Amino acid sequence: MKKSYIFGIIIIAAAIMMIVSTAGDASSYVSFQDAHDMALNGNNTKIHVVGELKKDQEGNILGLEASSDKLSFQFVMVDENGMEQQVFYNEPMPADFIRSEQVVVIGSFQNETFVADKILMKCPSKYQEETVI
Structure with missing residues (x-):
């Protein structure tokens, strides 16, 4: 066998x-109910939950x-x-x-509380078009 064939097989095997190995680390987007059900079944893999912060009418974050x-x-x-879910x-x-307008929390449930390992935020852009009167 040529050395180039052996080298090619090694490269393909490494790929x-x-x-x-990276497919095992991938997590999925689910709701809090699905995440809670997964935790009850003993599945503590890291998952993504998309949502918004709970705010009152003045825009203050509730439960912060x-x-x-x-x-x-x-x-x-x-x-x-x-x-609604309490997130730690x-x-x-x-x-x-x-x-932030929208939040993605990555983590899992522990004792009826969602424990986030990472938080991703979508903040309002200063480049959004505004109507000028």
């Missing part, structure tokens, strides 16, 4: 191993509580199905968290 040392916080989030994040509050 297949990389694809298989920072820890005394400001190194963690919790908030209430409403998923796309309208289910064991990191400082991200910049512009209060201004």
